[in-house]
Amino acid sequence: FPEKEKAAPVAKIKVVVRKRPLNKKEISKKEEDIIDIEQQSNSLTVHETKLKVDLTEYVEKHEFVFDAVLDEDVSNDEVYRETVEPVVPAIFNRTKATCFAYGQTGSGKTYTMRPLPLKASQDILRLMHHTYRNQGYQLFVSFFEIYGGKLFDLLNERSKLCMREDGKQKVCIVGLQEYRVSDVETIKELIEKGNATRSTGTTGANEESSRSHAILQLAIKKRVDGNDSKPPRLAGKLSFIDLAGSERGADTTDNDKQTRIEGAEINKSLLALKECIRALDNDQTHIPFRGSKLTEVLRDSFIGDSRTVMISCISPSSGSCEHTLNTLRYADRVK
Ligand code: ADP
Numbered sequence: 001f002p003e004k005e006k007a008a009p010v011a012k013i014k015v016v017v018r019k020r021p022l023n024k025k026e027i028s029k030k031e032e033d034i035i036d037i038e039q040q041s042n043s044l045t046v047h048e049t050k051l052k053v054d055l056t057e058y059v060e061k062h063e064f065v066f067d068a069v070l071d072e073d074v075s076n077d078e079v080y081r082e083t084v085e086p087v088v089p090a091i092f093n094r095t096k097a098t099c100f101a102y103g104q105t106g107s108g109k110t111y112t113m114r115p116l117p118l119k120a121s122q123d124i125l126r127l128m129h130h131t132y133r134n135q136g137y138q139l140f141v142s143f144f145e146i147y148g149g150k151l152f153d154l155l156n157e158r159s160k161l162c163m164r165e166d167g168k169q170k171v172c173i174v175g176l177q178e179y180r181v182s183d184v185e186t187i188k189e190l191i192e193k194g195n196a197t198r199s200t201g202t203t204g205a206n207e208e209s210s211r212s213h214a215i216l217q218l219a220i221k222k223r224v225d226g227n228d229s230k231p232p233r234l235a236g237k238l239s240f241i242d243l244a245g246s247e248r249g250a251d252t253t254d255n256d257k258q259t260r261i262e263g264a265e266i267n268k269s270l271l272a273l274k275e276c277i278r279a280l281d282n283d284q285t286h287i288p289f290r291g292s293k294l295t296e297v298l299r300d301s302f303i304g305d306s307r308t309v310m311i312s313c314i315s316p317s318s319g320s321c322e323h324t325l326n327t328l329r330y331a332d333r334v335k
């Protein structure tokens, strides 16, 4: 087998930044690319234009270093190799791995996230059929979203779900559909179905999906003693989380009450997520899950042997400078 399949030591938390190309709208508004990326040194510089008191312009540079910085010409395949591929073998061995896409609406979260579960399940099935052949492993897919602090099943007509905790710190989402899958085609259909259910939500606008966290989980289970009558036991899990637009957390002063409530929930969940990841990194025994629905749902992914990959997506444009700096500062805090 290729060298990479041997279990190489993997960092517990990896923070990667991905810059997308300028889009037509930004170009037509004469917005400029203000992000310089140096892939060799994993560093990135933001050139922020500011005004002096006499209204003359000057440029302030902000430099950041991450585990990897991916320039606009980096393909989705390369993103997979850099982020999720290294953690796949570990989930056969009781590891819970989670990959987040963070960033403002339009920064490329969904573009980045969509292909990853499919590529990962290809690798998982390959491992199941070769390295772990005849060892009783099974693959399951579920897909749900958190919207306004409530859970909805994306593989079951957006039916509302409840979360329950058993005494053993395990999270149970009552009624969540879990599909056993054994071929890539079926997985692809399920992912597409879930994505379609998400984006057609209430109004079908990107507006809606930008206010929800979408969570796709690949669970690896193992039959107990090759016994078919007992339910298979969870071996490991890989979660993909397309987070709500980070700018939505600031919607707390909006005129519309519903928007304010949703904004507050998003703000709370993104802050709680940051705190949980930081606690993980410091090997703290107390992890503040209870801060939000998002972190409560992910509770079992933060316990035990866990891996976290944060992909921070940024727009290159001068018009997004403030949001981009916020995203990079958030990423800087979790690394
Ligand atoms: P978000 O999910 O963060 O709101 P999207 O993933 O929907 O953003 O991306 C916004 C638009 O930009 C989409 O039309 C998408 O196809 C395009 N886009 C995003 N990232 C890239 C990229 N790396 N290369 C090319 N186009 C991209």
Ligand code: MG
Pocket (backbone or CB within 6 Å): 109, 110, 111, 209, 210, 242
């Ligand atoms: Mg999106």
